[in-house]
Amino acid sequence: MRIYVTSVFVDDQEKALDFYTRVLGFQKKHDVPLGGPRWLTVVAPEQPEGPQVLLEPDGHPAVGPYKKALADDGIPAASFAVDDVQAEHDRLTALGVRFTQPPTEMGGNTTAVFDDTCGNLIQIIAL
Template identity: 55%
Template sequence: MKIIVTSLFVQDQDKALKFYSETLGFVKKEDVPMGKFRWITLVSPDDQDGTELLLEPNEHPAAKEYQKKIVAEGIPATMFGVADIHKEYKQLLENGVKFTMEPTKMGEFTIAVFDDTCGNLIQIIQK
């Protein structure tokens, strides 16, 4: 068994697709109409057959409440691995990304947290 898709609730699928593809550099894999929404997945440009990130609409009241509460508590919705966190941090800042936590050493890891503009905090990590 392996993880093939992981979901991330987003407030606006079009805005999220633009942010995750144009700002973060992920590659759109699927974009299929499903009623009033779409099945939109992205993958890492370095692993296009790897785990897909599903941009899931947060239309359900429970999804909205969950998203709102974890952001209020400063909890990232998911985590992405990076090879050089300081380089990634600088590049994302230059692309207008707003960080809530600068790169911070935590034991053998360094983490940073940013706002995805779609209702989530996202953590990046360098092992």
């Protein structure tokens, strides 16, 4: 069993696509119209055939309270691996990304958490 697609609920797919590609550096994989929302996925450029992140619309009534509860409690909705958390923190901060947790050593790993502008906190980690 392998991860094929995982979802991040977003409040605006176009805004999310811009942030996840232009700012984070992912590449668009699929953009399929579905009569309003789209099947919109991004992948790491180093893994174009690897796991996809679905930028999934957050229109279901349960999603809003779920996203808010996670964000209010400081819980990331997703975690992405990077080579160097401090370097990525510096790069993203220069692009205007707001971090809720600066690079922090945790159990032998360094993590940081930022706001993805779409209602989620996202963790980056160097393993």
